[in-house]
Amino acid sequence: MSLRERWRWVYFLPTLHLLVSSTSLLLARIPSLNFMAFAWMFVMLVDLPISLVSYFLGWKHPGVALVWVIVMGTLWWYLLSKIVEVLFHLVAGRDGSPSVYTSGRLGTGSRVASWKWPAAKRL
Numbered sequence: 001m002s003l004r005e006r007w008r009w010v011y012f013l014p015t016l017h018l019l020v021s022s023t024s025l026l027l028a029r030i031p032s033l034n035f036m037a038f039a040w041m042f043v044m045l046v047d048l049p050i051s052l053v054s055y056f057l058g059w060k061h062p063g064v065a066l067v068w069v070i071v072m073g074t075l076w077w078y079l080l081s082k083i084v085e086v087l088f089h090l091v092a093g094r095d096g097s098p099s100v101y102t103s104g105r106l107g108t109g110s111r112v113a114s115w116k117w118p119a120a121k122r123l
Contacts, residue, residue, distance in 0.1 A: 010081040017043070017077045021070050047073040 024039035044051045050073045054065035
């Protein structure tokens with residue numbers, strides 16, 4: 001298995017979220033780098049469905065709220081990336097041959113498995 005097959009694009013957004021959120025939070029703690037708090041506010045804005053919980057937790061438990069945004073926000077972006085990947089495979093198919101999503105086996109695809117597509121027989 002090549003590096004390209006192992007490293008899929010679905011990991012890009014969660015990794016970016018983890019790096020930006022943890023780096024901006026840590027750099028905002030340094031007095032000369034207080035302007036990095038703007039990046040943390042951007043992370044909170046982009047993670048709006050997830051960060052709503054941290055707004056309510058932050059008043060009494062700020063440490064839990066920070067961990068919530070970093071961990072659950074990263075998982076949120078992974079979930080969004082996986083949904084986009086599945087939708088992409090539903091629309092385009094992986095390699096041009098019918099996939100499980102488009103072959104009609106799941107009852108959601110527009111194509112029907114038939115003798116015309118040999119890949120459908122293998123499913």
